[in-house]
Amino acid sequence: MFFYHDQLRLYYQRCGSGPVIVLLHGNGEDHTIFANLIEQLAPLYTVIAMDSRDHGQSSRTGRLSYDAMTADLAALITGLELEQPILLGFSDGAIVALQLAIRQPQLAGALILAGANLTPQGLRWYSRVAFRVAAGYHPSPKMAMMLHEPQITPAMLHRVAIPTLVLAGSRDLIARKETLTIATNIQNAELHILPGENHNSYIKDNAKLWQLIRPFLAGLNRTD
Numbered sequence: 001m002f003f004y005h006d007q008l009r010l011y012y013q014r015c016g017s018g019p020v021i022v023l024l025h026g027n028g029e030d031h032t033i034f035a036n037l038i039e040q041l042a043p044l045y046t047v048i049a050m051d052s053r054d055h056g057q058s059s060r061t062g063r064l065s066y067d068a069m070t071a072d073l074a075a076l077i078t079g080l081e082l083e084q085p086i087l088l089g090f091s092d093g094a095i096v097a098l099q100l101a102i103r104q105p106q107l108a109g110a111l112i113l114a115g116a117n118l119t120p121q122g123l124r125w126y127s128r129v130a131f132r133v134a135a136g137y138h139p140s141p142k143m144a145m146m147l148h149e150p151q152i153t154p155a156m157l158h159r160v161a162i163p164t165l166v167l168a169g170s171r172d173l174i175a176r177k178e179t180l181t182i183a184t185n186i187q188n189a190e191l192h193i194l195p196g197e198n199h200n201s202y203i204k205d206n207a208k209l210w211q212l213i214r215p216f217l218a219g220l221n222r223t224d
Helices: 031-041 066-079 092-103 125-137 141-148 176-185 206-223
Strands: 002-005 008-016 020-024 046-050 086-090 110-114 164-169 190-194
Touching (some): 002 066, 008 031, 066 092, 086 092, 110 206, 125 141, 164 176
Parallel strands (some): 164 190
């Protein structure tokens, strides 16, 4: 399925029934990274898995930024008339979900943030160096975005008042201090640093991701 925003054709997959959960992939990926997770969620939730602009089946554009992708997500939620969906974002997707909750808090009902950073300085130093080298050999808007964005302050996180689960691997390319800053500045956020996991290992293993998020999702159902 497609929706249209900012003169772009943006793809999403929809399946299942129940409360709505929107899945947001990382840089250079598409919605299929969540293929197995979607199967686990669909019996309990209406699952919307979106391809970000310049990714997957969505339109290519030179207008690539976290701000633009956040606007795309807002357009998806309002256009499909989704009522405060749960947002599950990985890496770039987590940044987009977080920015939406900060800027338009009425649109989201809960957050699951996996491998998010607030600024490029929140990446471990060797990751920043590796990305700069890669960008030098193969310049791309996707790489440039990661090297210069986002710019989220801890004070902005105080605007987030919805239930939030923060996930990161102990071997993540995101600095542990950055993950702790996110979790401690969002009211009542739940934090899990996952032993032995890197940035995307527990995401690629959708069965592991499902086991991680199940208790949080069950707690939301008990609250409703």
